[in-house]
Amino acid sequence: MPSADCDTDHRFVKSKVRLSVKVAPKKRGSCTRKLQVDKLYELSEEIRRELEVRLDNNEIPDQDEDPENEWQHLKTILQETTGEVNGFSSRKNKDWFDENDAEVEDLLKTKRSCHAKLLTYPNVQAAKAAYRTACSTLQHKLREIKNNWWLALAERIQSYADMGNTRAFYEALQSVYGPVNQVQAPLRSSDGSGLLTDKYSTPFWVAGLSTMGTFLVTIGTYKSPPSKTYPNRK
Incomplete structure (x- = not known):
């Protein structure tokens, strides 16, 4: 049977498995649409x-x-x-291939058709040569498209920085680095309990800064012990 064409050497394996149907998760409510x-x-x-x-x-x-x-x-x-x-804002794709979806799809169609002919006529040298050429062309074009996308993005970010458009500058940077996950680090006391309100966190800061001041004073008044002298041995 024809294999799955995913640019790998893997092929389908026919097998019998026993599957257990999981409970469908609850549907989330509709998201609020945001204006542009x-x-x-x-x-x-x-x-x-x-x-x-x-x-x-x-x-x-x-x-x-x-x-x-x-x-x-x-x-x-x-x-x-x-x-x-x-109008409402739509989902923003940050991948390089989304802007070149039509061109990439045409290249993939050519490669798939050559692969199908190779599976039909595996011993024909012309089919093998056409498939190798299609794979090479696809790889070369994808690298070229990706490189051009990054160059255009770099020029656009630089133009935003030159114009002083801070908002567009950081939006373009976010498209490169992706969203930032904000992780909260709660303040904890010496015994490991969390200090959630100012009522409990203020005494903690007072005690901590007092201890730090004592530690610094101790370092400033510390004197090293006198070094021992040993007689010269002849």
Whole structure:
């Protein structure tokens, strides 16, 4: 049977296994969509005009009604208008191949077709040569695409630094290094218990700094013992 073409020498092995169905995890709630805040300044006039039209067409509840209902009505109009005009932010891919997905897919299709012909005619030298050429071309092009992507990213980061665009500069850096995991290191006392509030952490700092001061004074007043003298032996 044809093997899985994953640029390796592995092939499928037919076997019988016993599988146990795990309980499906609970579905998480829908994530809140975020607006593209970087476009708010450019589209501010268009958003303002659209809001005026919608507020004129939609009747706002009377003032004697519940303020919560009035706020929900106004909030709905604001969210719908801003979302339609400005748009929502989509997931940002940070990988080099996402921007060249079409070109990479064409190269992979060529390689897969050559591999299928090689499996059909394994003893034909032309099929072997075509497959080797396709693999070499794919590897060369992928390295070239990746290198060009990194060069363009470096030039873009440098241009942001030259223009003083701090926000775009750090966003580009984040695309290189990825998100930073913030790990909290809680303050602990000498016995290992956690000090979570100022009520308990303040005495700890006072005691620690007092001990540090005593330690420094001890070092300053320390005198080395006199060195021993030994008689010269002839």
